[in-house]
Structures are given as structure tokens and as C-alpha cells.
Amino acid sequence: MNAPKSPKTFHVKSYGCQMNVYDGERMAELLGAQGMTASDAATADLVVLNTCHIRERATEKVYSEIGRLKHREEAPAPMIAVAGCVAQAEGEEIARRTKIDVVVGPQAYHNLPELVSQAASGTLALDTDMPAIAKFGALPKRRKVSPSAFLTVQEGCDKFCTYCVVPYTRGAEISRPFATIVDEAKALVDAGAKEITLLGQNVNAWDDENGTGLHGLIVALDKIDGLKRIRYTTSHPNDMREGLIRAHAEVESLMPYLHLPVQAGSDRILKAMNRSHTRDSYLRILERVRAVRPDIALSGDFIVGFPGETDAEFEDTLSLIDEVRYAASFSFKYSPRPGTPAAEMTDGFVPAAVMDERLKRLQAAIARDQAAFNAATLGKTCEVLLERPGKLPGQLIGKSPWLQSVHLMTDAKIGDLVEVEIVRADPNSLAGVETAKAAA
Structure with a gap:
């Protein structure tokens, strides 16, 4: 049975990074502003698959999800829109092979309502244009958000790491205007x-014509009454300026995160990746950050099995x-992305079994250090921002300043900042x- 011609309900499913989560929220707001109602993927008239091309087998996952939606049991097959980076890179091919309804790239999703209307007439609706930041001016105003919200300030990338598709799917680095971000x-x-x-592919590359830099933007946001916490991700070592460190x-x-x-960790591999920093320069940045903020929690990304990587x-x-x-930390096995220079490095591919073993060892080391960091917070007192219900009656879950999940029984409500003593430290969360x- 064909999808409804004019969908009345929708579901947005986002994969991958936090920027995709932000984009998914904005697409949902766009569709809601058209009078559509949010639903679940099992019954929605329209399902938007907001994809990420960074993760392994991204395209295969899209095909698998489309297949499930076309043969779902709970309701007739929905109208299907593929959005995001996979849509930008391979959307036309996906549309040809699966006969989906809408293809929209990450810089064009502000046109989603019009594309859905076009698809309702039975025509494939495709938009993979890459205007600079036009979409932000077309998005509806934020009305209701969770206690912790994402805000994209920068998009695109000029770094051209040899393994990465972002410069080709998101375009060149562009910063949103200062006043727009503050508003x-x-x-x-x-x-x-x-x-x-604050979000960006290289968020610490954000700047304006006045040379404000991300540190100046953070100082300005700090003055907003009611804004208690600021974070930013993802950063590039080359853009970690002194002002931001201070x-x-x-x-x-x-x-402190x-x-x-x-x-x-190998300079030769970093050069092959075109990372533009060395092991030593990276470590010196971390030394400077720790010098001004000794309690900071550090997080990183790792790729194992890059072509030619030796033991x-x-x-x-x-x-x-x-x-x-x-x-x-986030860690992955290398997987080639079509169109990237690394995909042409046919000599020196690391066998899958070797990559599996390396990833297992790396993740064990990271898990060891994460557990140790969590254990070091035992007995400390800190503020926790309560974000969602826990599994038990009266239990809420929030985040510590160091981005750890904290469970507690409380009479407070979601959105409150409460002072908490950490009484248990598990490998992946705190109580x-x-x-x-505690004093009573």
C-alpha cells in the first residue's frame, strides 16, 4: 500500500553525532509548524531518516531501515525521507535503488516541508544544494526544549582529513553570525x-569579522540570565586558541569538559590522516588546559587500523x-569512505581481525581510565542538572559538571540544579x- 499522499504524522530518527541530533530536532520543529503531529516510527505517515556518514556501514544501515519501514506490520508503509550526510553523498543512488520519496542534504533541510508536499504528488523530491547558512534563517523559533539544549554555531570543515567526508557533505567552514547565536x-x-x-564540526573555529573567537562568544553567552552551563563540541587541535583555554x-x-x-598517537599516521597536528603538539595543548583547569575531564576520538598502521x-x-x-572516548575501526583520499590508499589495508583486536585493546584502556576518573569523584560534592526520569519511582538522572550521568532519588524536578554528594561510582555512571x- 502506498504512503499517505499528505502525511499528518511524522517521526524523525537521527543517527550519529550531536549535530545530527540538533538537525533532527529542527526538522521536527519544521514539520510541527506545518500542523503535523509527532508519532513513532511504527505508525507515522512520514519517517525522516537523518543520517550520518561518519559511522561504519552508514549506507547499509539506511537500506536496512528503509526495508523495515516498507514492510512494517503496524501500519501501511510511510512516506520516507532520507536526510543528512548520507543523503548528500549518496541520496540519488539510494532513491534509484529503493524508490524513497524525499532526499534532502544537511544544508537544505529547511526546505523539508516543501519537499514533502512535492513528494505527496508522487514525484521524487530531491534537494542537496549547499547554501552557506540560509537554513538557519528559515527555521522556526525554539519554543520548548529540554534542560540541556544544543545550538549549532559553526558548520562545515576546511581541514580535509583524508578519511573524512564532512568537507564534501557539509561544505566549507562557516560561522553563524554572533547576534543570531546570542538571540x-x-x-x-x-x-x-x-x-x-555549542555545536560545530570544528566548533572552536567559530569566529566573526571582529575576531571575537569562540572564547568571546562564550563570554557573551555567560551573561545571559538563567543560562547556568555552557559546553562546546567538537573541537580541532589546530583551533584551540589561548583565549579559549583561558x-x-x-x-x-x-x-570542565x-x-x-x-x-x-603516531606522527606518521597523523600525517597520513592530514591531521595537521603532531602527538607532541596535541599533548602540549592538553598540558595548557590542565594547567588552568586541573579538574577538567578530557575526551577524545580514535581510529584504529588506518591504512598502513603498524603494530x-x-x-x-x-x-x-x-x-x-x-x-x-569514542573509538572506531577505520572504514573507507567513497571519495576520500584514504579510500584510494589500497596498499597497507589492515586485516579486519587485526583491527578487531586493536579496537578491543584500545577500548579496554579507555574503559579502565573512565572507571578511574569516575572513581575519583567518589565523595565529591557537585551540582547536577536533572534531565530525565530514572527507572525507579522518585529517581531522576542528570549530568555532573564533567558530563557523567548521575542517578539520585529526589523530590526535585527535571530542570533543577541540585547539590549532590557522589556516593557510588560505577564504570559508566554515578549515584x-x-x-x-546526606547531612540529615
């Missing part, structure tokens, strides 16, 4: 946000992990007691 941040706070995470000491609302991907070069990555002691209760 949206104020609107988020008015809508209920206590914490804002902000970690000088801006109280800037949380830094996600700074390194990808590998010794992988050991260099493990030794870097041992030296840094990350509080968290706390409100200090007033």
Missing part, C-alpha cells in the same frame, strides 16, 4: 534550557592513552545523594 541562546533559555552545548579558568559557566579528538604505531596510540588518561539529605 537563539536567549530563546533556548526562555524555552527552558539551563545548559547549552576561558576554562575564567568563565564559571563553562563546564573538553572533547578534543586526536585520532592516533608499533598502534602501540603509540595506546601509550598516548596511558599518558592522557581520558575520562571518555548521588542530595547534600541536604
Whole structure:
């Protein structure tokens, strides 16, 4: 049975990075502004698959999801829109093979309502244009958000790492205007946000014609009444400027957490990746950050099995992990992305079994350090921003300043900042007691 010609309900499913989560929220707001009602994927008239091309087998996952939707049992097959980076890179081919209804790239999703209307007439609706930041002006104003909200300030990438498709799917680095960001941040706070995470493919490359830099933007946002916490991700080592480092000491609302991907610990592999930093320059940045904010939680990204990576070069990555002691990390096996220079590096592919073994060892080292970081918070007192219900009656889950999940029994409500003593430290989360209760 064909999908409804004019969908009345929708579901947006986002994969991958936090920027995709932000984009998915904005697409949902666009569709809601057209009078459509949010539903679940099992019954919605329209399902938007907001894809990420960074993760392994991204395209295959899209085909699998489309197949499930076309043969779902709960309701007739929906109208299907593929959005995001996979749509940008391979959307026409996906549309040809699966006969989906809408293809929209990450820089064109502000046109989604018009594309859905076009698809309702039975015509494939495709838009993979890449205008700079036109979409932000076309998006509806934020009305209601969770206590912790995302805010995209920068998009695209000029770094051209040899393994990465972002410059081809998101375009060149572009910064949103200062005043626009401040206005949206104020609107988020008015809508209920206590914490804002600034997003960008290279978020610390954000700047304006006045040379404000991300540190200056953070200082300005810190002045917004009601905004209690600021975070930012993802950063590139080359854009970690002195002002931003100092902000970690000088801006109280800037949380003690830094996600700074390194990808590998071998200088030869870093050069092959076109990362533009060395092991030593990366470590010196971390030294400077820790000097101004000794309690900072550090997070990184790692790729194992990049073409030509030797056993010794992988050991260099493990030794870097041992030296840094990350509080968290994301790690992946290398997988070639069509159109990237690394995909043409046909010599020196690392066997799958070797990559599996390396990833297992790397993740074990990261898990060890994450557990140690969590254990070091045992007995500490900190503020926790309550974000969602827990599994038990009266239990809420929030985030510590170091981005750890904290469970506690409380009479407070979602959106409150409560002072908590950490009474249990597990490898992946913490348990706390409100200090007033702990003293009772």
C-alpha cells in the first residue's frame, strides 16, 4: 500500500553525532509548524531518516531501515525521507535503488516541508544544494526544549582529513553570525534550557569579522540570565586558541569538559590522516588546559587500523592513552569512505581481525581510565542538572559538571540544579545523594 499522499504524522530518527541530533530536532520543529503531529516510527505517515556518514556501514544501515519501514506490520508503509550526510553523498543512488520519496542534504533541510508536499504528488523530491547558512534563517523559533539544549554555531570543515567526508557533505567552514547565536541562546533559555552545548564540526573555529573567537562568544553567552552551563563540541587541535583555554579558568559557566579528538598517537599516521597536528603538539595543548583547569575531564576520538598502521604505531596510540588518561572516548575501526583520499590508499589495508583486536585493546584502556576518573569523584560534592526520569519511582538522572550521568532519588524536578554528594561510582555512571539529605 502506498504512503499517505499528505502525511499528518511524522517521526524523525537521527543517527550519529550531536549535530545530527540538533538537525533532527529542527526538522521536527519544521514539520510541527506545518500542523503535523509527532508519532513513532511504527505508525507515522512520514519517517525522516537523518543520517550520518561518519559511522561504519552508514549506507547499509539506511537500506536496512528503509526495508523495515516498507514492510512494517503496524501500519501501511510511510512516506520516507532520507536526510543528512548520507543523503548528500549518496541520496540519488539510494532513491534509484529503493524508490524513497524525499532526499534532502544537511544544508537544505529547511526546505523539508516543501519537499514533502512535492513528494505527496508522487514525484521524487530531491534537494542537496549547499547554501552557506540560509537554513538557519528559515527555521522556526525554539519554543520548548529540554534542560540541556544544543545550538549549532559553526558548520562545515576546511581541514580535509583524508578519511573524512564532512568537507564534501557539509561544505566549507562557516560561522553563524554572533547576534543570531546570542538571540537563539536567549530563546533556548526562555524555552527552558539551563545548559547549552555549542555545536560545530570544528566548533572552536567559530569566529566573526571582529575576531571575537569562540572564547568571546562564550563570554557573551555567560551573561545571559538563567543560562547556568555552557559546553562546546567538537573541537580541532589546530583551533584551540589561548583565549579559549583561558576561558576554562575564567568563565564559571563553562563546564570542565573538553572533547578534543586526536585520532592516533603516531606522527606518521597523523600525517597520513592530514591531521595537521603532531602527538607532541596535541599533548602540549592538553598540558595548557590542565594547567588552568586541573579538574577538567578530557575526551577524545580514535581510529584504529588506518591504512598502513603498524603494530608499533598502534602501540603509540595506546601509550598516548596511558599518558592522557581520558575520562571518555569514542573509538572506531577505520572504514573507507567513497571519495576520500584514504579510500584510494589500497596498499597497507589492515586485516579486519587485526583491527578487531586493536579496537578491543584500545577500548579496554579507555574503559579502565573512565572507571578511574569516575572513581575519583567518589565523595565529591557537585551540582547536577536533572534531565530525565530514572527507572525507579522518585529517581531522576542528570549530568555532573564533567558530563557523567548521575542517578539520585529526589523530590526535585527535571530542570533543577541540585547539590549532590557522589556516593557510588560505577564504570559508566554515578549515584548521588542530595547534600541536604546526606547531612540529615
